[in-house]
Amino acid sequence: MAEKTAPGRNPGNTAIIETARRGAMLVDLVRRSIGDNLRRSNDRRWEANSEHCPACRRKGTSANALSVFHGSDGNWRWKCQSCGEGGTAIDWMIAVSGNMSVLEAARAAVGNEAIALPAAVAATPAAADVETEDEKQKTRALVHCIDRIRATVGWGSEKVLVYLRSRGISDASTAALARNGNLCTLPVEPYLAHRMLCEVLANEQHSGEAWLMKSGLMKEGARLTALAYRPLLFLGTTWLEARIIRAPKDKDEPKGIRYGKQSTPLSFRNGNQPVAMITVVEGPIDLLSKIELGVKPNQILVCVPGVVSWKPEWLTAGVKGYPTAVWELALDNDEPGDTAAEKMGRILAGVGGVWRRCLPFVGKDINDELMSMRTAV
Numbered sequence: 001m002a003e004k005t006a007p008g009r010n011p012g013n014t015a016i017i018e019t020a021r022r023g024a025m026l027v028d029l030v031r032r033s034i035g036d037n038l039r040r041s042n043d044r045r046w047e048a049n050s051e052h053c054p055a056c057r058r059k060g061t062s063a064n065a066l067s068v069f070h071g072s073d074g075n076w077r078w079k080c081q082s083c084g085e086g087g088t089a090i091d092w093m094i095a096v097s098g099n100m101s102v103l104e105a106a107r108a109a110v111g112n113e114a115i116a117l118p119a120a121v122a123a124t125p126a127a128a129d130v131e132t133e134d135e136k137q138k139t140r141a142l143v144h145c146i147d148r149i150r151a152t153v154g155w156g157s158e159k160v161l162v163y164l165r166s167r168g169i170s171d172a173s174t175a176a177l178a179r180n181g182n183l184c185t186l187p188v189e190p191y192l193a194h195r196m197l198c199e200v201l202a203n204e205q206h207s208g209e210a211w212l213m214k215s216g217l218m219k220e221g222a223r224l225t226a227l228a229y230r231p232l233l234f235l236g237t238t239w240l241e242a243r244i245i246r247a248p249k250d251k252d253e254p255k256g257i258r259y260g261k262q263s264t265p266l267s268f269r270n271g272n273q274p275v276a277m278i279t280v281v282e283g284p285i286d287l288l289s290k291i292e293l294g295v296k297p298n299q300i301l302v303c304v305p306g307v308v309s310w311k312p313e314w315l316t317a318g319v320k321g322y323p324t325a326v327w328e329l330a331l332d333n334d335e336p337g338d339t340a341a342e343k344m345g346r347i348l349a350g351v352g353g354v355w356r357r358c359l360p361f362v363g364k365d366i367n368d369e370l371m372s373m374r375t376a377v
């Protein structure tokens, strides 16, 4: 199946489309559609009967006609010998959905990778999450803003990269999280950042400033959105965290402001091997630090900003989705971290999950550990 349009020139869109085309998530996507009907034949090839092909669903023809394979160019693809359809993870999403654009399909594929914990996670809102109509509208506006920012704002703001390097995080790790669709950087000059956001958010419905107000990203009477002063953005599906790139002015100034509901954690994978380890970290800087320290091909990193935001259903769904994986709770080495880890451990153990507490060798968190290694070199 040929993709319907060429990838956009926009760096954000291009990054998402490229990630989807590489298709590290394709086996997971297919498995999500057809479950255990997808059988592994070797490291580079998986197969299923043609009745599971989203294009033809042909019954009774040759077994194993549908294959998912790692191509010689390094990209994952699928192919149905029965009807001839096939292609990248983008084509898979288009075939399964029936009506997605290339960009929508790429976002869905990458999003599914980002939410490596099973779809069940997103489908279990807690009772306390019931929203009023006003809150729903605000959430929808925020999701619009997050999607636009993800698709259009890149990650090349040099001063932000300099800051991250000062925290021991290389551009390669920053790029990896940006490719995953979870990191963007704004110009560090607040007025420029604000104007850029207004430009990318504006559409035929509302001006950019109206979107900022509707989504809660800008307060009534404010001159600029608060994001304009916090150029390092971490993007979840329904939440966003904007962080300063300097030391806080005093102990009361927060390093980051969060917007939106954390209906799903943010996650990161570096390979396509069956998942053997799920590592939970406290926030996006720790996530980047862990990426910098190295992610195994059978490991998933998961984080939400703020350890108290963890929801029990994420853990139970995670154990269901990856019953043999060991959970590594790499929360901060302090009392709130210990308390949260114990609570999470009880929930995991309650549904048969195996877990262990994982403390940094040095200091309070993974970034301390990373920084100590950097100074030791």
Ligand SMILES: [Zn+2]
Pocket: 050, 053, 054, 055, 056, 057, 058, 080, 081, 082, 083, 084, 085
């Ligand atoms: Zn087919």
